[in-house]
Amino acid sequence: MNSCAILGASGHGKVIAEIAELNGYKKVDFFDDTWPELKTVHHWLVLGNSERLLALVSQYDIVVIAIGDNTIRLKKQIEFQAKGANFSVLKHPSAIVSRYSELDVGTVVMANAVINSFASIGVASIVNTSATVDHDCKLGNGVHISPGVNLAGGVTVGELSWIGLGAQVKQLINIGDQVIVGAGSTVVNDISNNQIVIGTPAKPLDKFKEQTIKVSLC
Secondary structure, eight states, X not given: OOEEEEEOOSHHHHHHHHHHHHTTOXXXXXXXXXXXXXXXXXXXXXXXXXXXXXXXXXXXXXXXXXXXXXXXXXXXXXXXXHTTOOOOOEEOTTOEEOTTOEEXXXXXXXXXXXXXXXOEEOTTOEEOTTOEEOTTOEEOTTOEEOTTOEEOTTOEXXXXXXXXXXXXXXXXXXXXXXXXXXXXXXXXXOBOTTOEEETTTTEEHHHXXXXXXXXXXX
């Protein structure tokens, strides 16, 4: 366990780089498509763009896609896996992850996150700082659970969905694919695919627009 390549020289990437170091990776290198304009991220080197990393994947024990956009992150991981890149689960040492949970490769678990028993998380997902994923939750591929989110037991989150900062999701709720839950929202009803929901209780964004229009006409 010596070398880690990170695609995406962002703030998110810096957090991942530190987690990699805390997990014993001695060599941590960045790659970013702004290279060669960007050559360093703090004390880490940016050695090339994504094409260069594709050519060098065999030299790294693991690759991590540090891109916030769920669709791009999942697409890049699939692309790099096809070229022979190795992916793993990267967990901050302060995270609490049940031995009975299942996390797929490319998933990153940030500081103070909690993942409880019999939860399952797909590939290329993010469980961010101090988020909680309770028992029997099922998260699809390319999901982002933002800092401070709480998922109660038995919640399902579909592929490429993003649960915003500090949102709360009631037990046994089903959230579809490519859903965005706004920051601070409280989800108490199921959400179908391709919805943006906000508020407490969370409602589709178009419902709020309709209410705003009605109020303005009064």
